[in-house]
Amino acid sequence: MTMLYVxxxxxxxxxxxxxxxxxxxxxxxxxxxxxxxxxxxASIACLEYETYAPMAERIIARLVEQTRQRWPVHQVCxxxxxxRVPVGRLALFVGVRAAHRREAFAACQFLVDEIxxxxxxxxxxxxxxxxxxxxxxxxx
Amino acid sequence: xxxxxxxxxxxxxxxAQLRDYxxxxxxxxxxxxxxxxxxxxxxxxxxxPRIGPLLDVSRLAVxxxxxxxxxxxxxxxxxxxxxxxxxx
Numbered sequence: 001m002t003m004l005y006v007x008x009x010x011x012x013x014x015x016x017x018x019x020x021x022x023x024x025x026x027x028x029x030x031x032x033x034x035x036x037x038x039x040x041x042a043s044i045a046c047l048e049y050e051t052y053a054p055m056a057e058r059i060i061a062r063l064v065e066q067t068r069q070r071w072p073v074h075q076v077c078x079x080x081x082x083x084r085v086p087v088g089r090l091a092l093f094v095g096v097r098a099a100h101r102r103e104a105f106a107a108c109q110f111l112v113d114e115i116x117x118x119x120x121x122x123x124x125x126x127x128x129x130x131x132x133x134x135x136x137x138x139x140x
Numbered sequence: 141x142x143x144x145x146x147x148x149x150x151x152x153x154x155x156a157q158l159r160d161y162x163x164x165x166x167x168x169x170x171x172x173x174x175x176x177x178x179x180x181x182x183x184x185x186x187x188x189p190r191i192g193p194l195l196d197v198s199r200l201a202v203x204x205x206x207x208x209x210x211x212x213x214x215x216x217x218x219x220x221x222x223x224x225x226x227x228x
Contacts (some may be wrong), residue, residue, distance in 0.1 A: 052153070052220060052222075054204060055201060055204040056227075058204055112228065116209065116226075117225070118153065118206075119225060120201070120220070121225055121226070121227030121228045122157075122227070
Protein backbone atom coordinates (compact mmCIF):
# COMPACT_ATOMS: atom_id res chain seq x y z
CA MET A 1 0.00 0.00 0.00
CA THR A 2 1.29 3.42 -0.97
CA MET A 3 -0.21 6.78 -0.01
CA LEU A 4 1.24 9.73 -1.90
CA TYR A 5 0.10 13.32 -1.84
CA VAL A 6 1.52 16.69 -2.77
CA UNK A 7 -1.21 18.90 -1.42
CA UNK A 8 -1.99 22.48 -0.54
CA UNK A 9 -3.92 21.25 2.49
CA UNK A 10 -2.31 20.67 5.89
CA UNK A 11 -0.79 17.20 6.11
CA UNK A 12 -3.14 14.72 7.74
CA UNK A 13 -1.68 11.39 8.85
CA UNK A 14 -4.85 10.12 10.49
CA UNK A 15 -5.53 7.56 7.76
CA UNK A 16 -1.92 6.40 7.83
CA UNK A 17 -1.93 5.95 11.59
CA UNK A 18 -5.28 4.13 11.42
CA UNK A 19 -4.08 1.73 8.73
CA UNK A 20 -4.33 -1.91 9.70
CA UNK A 21 -0.99 -3.66 9.73
CA UNK A 22 -2.26 -7.23 9.30
CA UNK A 23 0.23 -8.31 11.92
CA UNK A 24 3.03 -8.55 9.37
CA UNK A 25 4.83 -5.31 10.22
CA UNK A 26 7.24 -5.29 13.12
CA UNK A 27 8.50 -1.77 12.42
CA UNK A 28 6.84 1.51 11.56
CA UNK A 29 9.24 4.40 11.00
CA UNK A 30 8.02 7.95 10.51
CA UNK A 31 9.86 11.10 9.50
CA UNK A 32 8.18 14.40 10.23
CA UNK A 33 9.76 17.41 8.57
CA UNK A 34 8.74 20.43 10.64
CA UNK A 35 9.16 24.12 9.93
CA UNK A 36 11.77 25.68 12.20
CA UNK A 37 11.51 29.25 13.48
CA UNK A 38 14.66 30.43 11.76
CA UNK A 39 16.10 30.19 8.29
CA UNK A 40 19.69 31.13 7.57
CA UNK A 41 19.86 33.05 10.83
CA ALA A 42 16.66 35.04 10.26
CA SER A 43 13.50 34.65 12.32
CA ILE A 44 10.60 33.46 10.19
CA ALA A 45 6.85 32.94 10.47
CA CYS A 46 6.43 30.24 7.87
CA LEU A 47 7.90 28.56 4.85
CA GLU A 48 6.16 28.86 1.52
CA TYR A 49 6.55 25.77 -0.65
CA GLU A 50 6.16 26.02 -4.38
CA THR A 51 5.79 22.78 -6.29
CA TYR A 52 5.56 21.60 -9.81
CA ALA A 53 3.02 19.13 -8.54
CA PRO A 54 2.52 16.76 -11.51
CA MET A 55 6.23 16.17 -11.84
CA ALA A 56 6.81 16.09 -8.08
CA GLU A 57 4.24 13.31 -7.69
CA ARG A 58 5.71 11.41 -10.62
CA ILE A 59 9.23 11.70 -9.18
CA ILE A 60 8.13 10.66 -5.71
CA ALA A 61 6.14 7.72 -7.08
CA ARG A 62 9.26 6.52 -8.87
CA LEU A 63 11.32 6.92 -5.68
CA VAL A 64 8.77 4.79 -3.85
CA GLU A 65 9.13 2.12 -6.53
CA GLN A 66 12.92 2.26 -6.19
CA THR A 67 12.50 1.93 -2.45
CA ARG A 68 10.35 -1.16 -2.87
CA GLN A 69 12.92 -2.70 -5.18
CA ARG A 70 15.71 -2.17 -2.63
CA TRP A 71 13.95 -3.06 0.61
CA PRO A 72 11.02 -5.34 1.45
CA VAL A 73 8.77 -2.60 2.74
CA HIS A 74 5.05 -3.21 3.09
CA GLN A 75 3.46 0.23 3.37
CA VAL A 76 4.67 3.67 2.38
CA CYS A 77 3.15 7.09 2.95
CA UNK A 78 4.59 10.32 1.54
CA UNK A 79 2.90 13.68 1.97
CA UNK A 80 4.37 17.08 1.12
CA UNK A 81 2.46 20.28 1.64
CA UNK A 82 2.63 23.15 -0.81
CA UNK A 83 1.84 26.76 -0.01
CA ARG A 84 2.50 28.37 3.34
CA VAL A 85 3.34 26.14 6.30
CA PRO A 86 3.62 27.89 9.70
CA VAL A 87 6.47 27.34 12.14
CA GLY A 88 6.06 24.08 14.02
CA ARG A 89 3.82 22.45 11.41
CA LEU A 90 4.46 19.50 9.14
CA ALA A 91 5.87 20.20 5.70
CA LEU A 92 6.92 16.65 4.83
CA PHE A 93 5.80 13.31 6.21
CA VAL A 94 7.32 9.98 5.24
CA GLY A 95 6.09 6.78 6.84
CA VAL A 96 7.40 3.29 6.15
CA ARG A 97 6.23 -0.03 7.57
CA ALA A 98 8.20 -3.26 7.17
CA ALA A 99 8.72 -6.55 8.88
CA HIS A 100 11.91 -5.36 10.57
CA ARG A 101 13.38 -2.07 11.70
CA ARG A 102 16.54 -2.08 9.59
CA GLU A 103 14.74 -1.96 6.26
CA ALA A 104 12.15 0.45 7.63
CA PHE A 105 14.82 2.91 8.84
CA ALA A 106 16.90 2.55 5.65
CA ALA A 107 13.92 2.96 3.34
CA CYS A 108 12.61 5.99 5.23
CA GLN A 109 16.03 7.67 5.19
CA PHE A 110 16.43 6.97 1.48
CA LEU A 111 13.03 8.41 0.65
CA VAL A 112 13.54 11.58 2.68
CA ASP A 113 17.00 12.20 1.21
CA GLU A 114 15.93 11.55 -2.38
CA ILE A 115 12.72 13.56 -2.15
CA UNK A 116 14.74 16.53 -0.92
CA UNK A 117 17.25 16.01 -3.74
CA UNK A 118 14.96 15.22 -6.67
CA UNK A 119 11.43 16.52 -6.24
CA UNK A 120 10.74 19.86 -7.94
CA UNK A 121 9.77 21.66 -4.76
CA UNK A 122 11.15 24.99 -3.58
CA UNK A 123 10.83 26.77 -0.28
CA UNK A 124 10.86 30.45 0.49
CA UNK A 125 11.13 31.76 4.03
CA UNK A 126 8.50 34.31 5.04
CA UNK A 127 9.16 36.73 7.91
CA UNK A 128 6.59 37.80 10.48
CA UNK A 129 5.82 40.92 8.43
CA UNK A 130 4.90 38.75 5.45
CA UNK A 131 8.02 39.67 3.49
CA UNK A 132 10.19 37.06 1.87
CA UNK A 133 13.51 36.43 3.57
CA UNK A 134 16.56 36.64 1.29
CA UNK A 135 14.39 37.29 -1.75
CA UNK A 136 16.40 37.81 -4.93
CA UNK A 137 16.83 41.36 -6.11
CA UNK A 138 15.01 41.31 -9.43
CA UNK A 139 15.27 44.94 -10.42
CA UNK A 140 18.12 46.97 -11.85
CA UNK B 141 15.38 30.15 -54.29
CA UNK B 142 14.98 31.25 -50.69
CA UNK B 143 16.31 29.51 -47.63
CA UNK B 144 14.04 29.31 -44.62
CA UNK B 145 15.32 28.76 -41.09
CA UNK B 146 13.35 25.86 -39.72
CA UNK B 147 12.37 26.53 -36.14
CA UNK B 148 10.66 24.70 -33.39
CA UNK B 149 8.75 26.20 -30.52
CA UNK B 150 9.03 24.89 -26.99
CA UNK B 151 6.97 25.85 -23.99
CA UNK B 152 9.14 26.83 -21.04
CA UNK B 153 8.02 26.65 -17.42
CA UNK B 154 10.01 28.44 -14.73
CA UNK B 155 9.75 28.26 -10.96
CA ALA B 156 11.09 29.91 -7.84
CA GLN B 157 14.02 32.29 -8.25
CA LEU B 158 14.23 31.69 -11.96
CA ARG B 159 10.66 32.82 -12.47
CA ASP B 160 11.35 35.90 -10.36
CA TYR B 161 14.35 36.84 -12.45
CA UNK B 162 12.66 36.20 -15.79
CA UNK B 163 9.40 37.82 -14.74
CA UNK B 164 7.24 35.05 -16.18
CA UNK B 165 6.35 31.52 -15.21
CA UNK B 166 5.61 30.20 -18.67
CA UNK B 167 6.37 31.36 -22.16
CA UNK B 168 7.34 29.98 -25.54
CA UNK B 169 10.78 30.11 -27.10
CA UNK B 170 11.52 29.60 -30.81
CA UNK B 171 14.69 27.61 -31.45
CA UNK B 172 16.49 26.12 -34.45
CA UNK B 173 15.15 22.74 -35.47
CA UNK B 174 18.26 20.99 -34.15
CA UNK B 175 18.21 22.74 -30.79
CA UNK B 176 19.24 21.03 -27.59
CA UNK B 177 18.53 21.82 -23.97
CA UNK B 178 21.82 23.69 -23.86
CA UNK B 179 20.63 25.85 -26.73
CA UNK B 180 17.53 26.74 -24.78
CA UNK B 181 19.63 27.68 -21.77
CA UNK B 182 21.74 29.94 -24.00
CA UNK B 183 18.57 31.58 -25.31
CA UNK B 184 17.42 32.21 -21.75
CA UNK B 185 20.79 33.72 -20.84
CA UNK B 186 20.28 36.24 -23.61
CA UNK B 187 16.93 37.24 -22.13
CA UNK B 188 18.52 38.06 -18.80
CA PRO B 189 22.31 37.81 -18.47
CA ARG B 190 22.01 38.01 -14.66
CA ILE B 191 20.50 34.54 -14.47
CA GLY B 192 23.60 32.86 -15.87
CA PRO B 193 24.89 31.62 -12.49
CA LEU B 194 21.44 30.28 -11.60
CA LEU B 195 21.08 28.52 -14.95
CA ASP B 196 24.51 26.95 -14.41
CA VAL B 197 23.13 25.04 -11.41
CA SER B 198 19.65 24.37 -12.81
CA ARG B 199 18.40 21.13 -14.30
CA LEU B 200 16.10 20.55 -17.23
CA ALA B 201 13.03 18.39 -17.48
CA VAL B 202 11.19 17.62 -20.69
CA UNK B 203 7.63 16.44 -20.42
CA UNK B 204 8.11 15.98 -16.65
CA UNK B 205 11.27 13.86 -16.89
CA UNK B 206 14.77 15.07 -16.00
CA UNK B 207 17.01 15.17 -19.06
CA UNK B 208 20.64 15.96 -19.82
CA UNK B 209 21.44 19.36 -21.32
CA UNK B 210 22.39 17.79 -24.65
CA UNK B 211 18.90 16.37 -25.18
CA UNK B 212 17.47 17.17 -28.59
CA UNK B 213 14.33 19.25 -28.20
CA UNK B 214 11.21 18.62 -30.26
CA UNK B 215 8.58 21.04 -31.45
CA UNK B 216 5.91 21.39 -28.78
CA UNK B 217 8.03 20.07 -25.92
CA UNK B 218 7.26 21.36 -22.45
CA UNK B 219 10.61 22.18 -20.91
CA UNK B 220 10.90 22.95 -17.22
CA UNK B 221 13.96 24.78 -16.00
CA UNK B 222 14.48 23.62 -12.45
CA UNK B 223 16.66 25.72 -10.15
CA UNK B 224 18.13 23.93 -7.12
CA UNK B 225 15.28 22.31 -5.24
CA UNK B 226 14.67 22.74 -1.51
CA UNK B 227 11.72 20.60 -0.52
CA UNK B 228 11.28 18.82 2.77
